Structures are given as structure tokens and as C-alpha cells.
Amino acid sequence: MKSRRSKATDIKKKVRNKVLERDNSRCVICGDTNMLELAHVFVSRSAGGLGVEENLATLCKKHHMTLDSGKKQEQRNIRLAVESYMRSKYGDIDIKSLKYNKWSFLDVE
Secondary structure (H helix, E strand, O other): OOOHHHHHHOOOHHHHHHHHHHOOOOOOOOOOOOOEEEEEOOOOHHHOEOOOHHHEEEEEHHHHHHHHHOOHHHHHHHHHHHHHHHHHHHOOOOHHHHEOOOOOOOOOO
């Protein structure tokens, strides 16, 4: 059985489809349409980042891998570009609301 945190950080199919549609099924960095993945942007999954539209962006495998484990400067450049893109879509984003809170009464089922 999955924990509540794991359920909250998972990306549900409905959310995945909305994010892909928002991003035109392209990497938001390079525009590639192959080997696409969804990346937690503002709060990583390992840090409790929720699997919600405002915290997810479409990246090609190369850019997602670089964001997760590239050189620090490469990671920073990608993060800044993706965060700028996300802010163009959602405006000022409350980062705290994108992190799992075990005391929240939100239903994550």
C-alpha cells in the first residue's frame, strides 16, 4: 500500500495529460517531441513535491536528466528557464503549496 506522501507526489494520468497539453507535447527547453518526461519543477518529488500541474513541466529525457543530475551550472540554467516558463503560465506561484504537508486535509486518494 502506498503512503499518503507517495500518492500526493505521484503524477496522475489526468494531470499528466493536462501538462502535456499545456506544453504542446514538447520539451519546454528545446521543443523536442521525443522521449518526453514530466519533471517536478519547484519542489522535487524527493522533497515532497506534489504531482500537480503548477509543479510539473514537460522535458525531453536529456533535459530532465540534466536537471536531476547534471553539472551545477547546467542544472541552474535549466531550472531558471523552466521556472520562468512556469511563471509565464501561472504567475506568482506559492512554492509552499506545492510541497506535501502531512497535516493537510486534502484528499490525495
